[in-house]
Amino acid sequence: MMEKFSSQVLNPERLKALEIWLQETGIKLNQVNGQRKYGGPPDDWCGAAPGMGCEVFISQIPRDIFEDRLIPLFRAVGPLWEFRLMMNFSGQNRGFAYAKYGSPALAAAAIRTLNGHALEPGARLSVRRSTEKRQICLVGLPANTGEEQLLQVLQELSEGAEAVSLNSEPGGGSASAVVMYASHHVASMAKKVLVEAFKKRFGLSVTVKWLSSAKLLHGEPPRPPKAPSSPLKPHRRAYLDAVQPSPEPPLAPQPPPPFSRAVGGASSVAGPAAPVSPGAPFRLPPVDEVTLLQGVCEVYGRGEPLYHLQYLCTGADGFLYFSYQVYVPGLATPFTGTVQTLPGPNPVAVEREAQKATAQQVLGALYRA
Template structure:
């Protein structure tokens, strides 16, 4: 790769965009290539899973070097290169592809690629956070009322989750936006003391973003995590519901179901059955089932945290072992350490501010208030 100036790269970029019928723009300290001019603006591709972050870009390296390189894994939907006032790039940028497979291929192909001699770049999946946490809300509103109130001040809302009820002093929730840019703008608007929601000063901050799964974990997973279930739904009803898909025409083998309050774990006999169920439930209206709580859609996703699924009874050192009396009267040396690690890992995913969970000695999930 040869060094070049920002003006040379700009001329090259404009020429390329004209030939490929792509947009080119410069705004907010970034130069943007794409999406295609003939692309339907209503068919926006989600950044989640399709965008990669590029770090350690040389300051004199621009699109005329980067675009040919990042086109190798797949067709580019959009590229954003950060430019500073000295007319050099700021050392990082983003490339978005048309699908997740090309983004994952880019990471495998180009992470640590030497774009200059002894100058490897870093490439990883972008972790844009599109959710905000809203605290200090009334405890007696609905999800739609929360959306309507927040929408008075921000745009781009696509979904929300609300937690309230008479057992809580205050309600809270999470609002999901179309993209990271809209989320960041919304967070700025809710600067402390600037806006009231329901005549209250809300507490607004970034929500903890979910980590993407490792491919090898998903390929072996047989457990689905389901949330926002009505409290009176039984495990038997859940098993029947998750055993039959496609209007009862396809029967899946569910080994067991474990329900705790308004969430549950559905254990399938095989990954194939779990995958079929997962794919099916992503396509139907989960707000109109016989299981979902009022004003909430069922949330169905892969049960996370590989270490929790593979956690053995011996690693937790159950205190009620029938082998020796010593186990029932003496705390093993590493018990507290392994228990706390397991508890923290599990809470990192399932903890949502209203309860915490851990695995008991039978491998089931239990809650503590």
């Protein structure tokens, strides 16, 4: 019992060392929402904000080790855009932290260099790539919720909401939504405030949770690309029919009703494209996979697919590996999988090639349905 109690007592020598380090370096730490943050960005940062794949997750940190030991260690790999140490009310850390660099290459270097690093005897750090979740699920919305109106409300109630995909719940009495945010941080902040905000503003009791996704285990080599997991078969068959000859034209979709009278009226939705003639042979148009997938979605009035690509690693073969989630408005489940592409002349070109590979896999899944 005494050993357990003593483990909760702060080490005064290490607290003093942290205080001296802060005074000598002039570094400022801000504590908010159970975490103590450096940077985001620091005052001397030059360049744009980091994109996806630039953050590492650090665990197995001794509870009385603080930023004076951790920040210099991780900054030795490269400049830090941000460092967040999770804290509890006692003043101890919670055993894990996040470090964000300016590029995925520096994040990969931190993993290679510092995973297994011994801070002290018997204490080795675990360093792996952060999942950086950016999608949350809203459950318990009115059945007549419209996507545009919901997105407008979310942008008023929280920061960084970028896109919404609505789904009808079984029974048709309510709806749910997948919301994509600009970063993990703003998604976390939204997750904390939306329940109370919806109750206060609309009298709605909604549930907010992270969108579940498959995790890549640390140390596991990237799997070869495989067919993506797919949504419900009736939806997949509808998309397949859209790109094959069909004797019956599809029905025009109905415009969604408004989310709330306080937000505005219903938004109009364009009707489907003209059906393919039953007697004409099927030929793919001379467009790339991304454009083709978008066209397939537009045929049924589904809207533009939403791509979420996350850099995983660079393989020994030189390929860049990405995981993806593709959200199609109106489908309950996103397409998920893994793709690989060769390095390109710039990040925009690499992202475009990864999108093409992703769209090709999704189209392949639709044809196999």
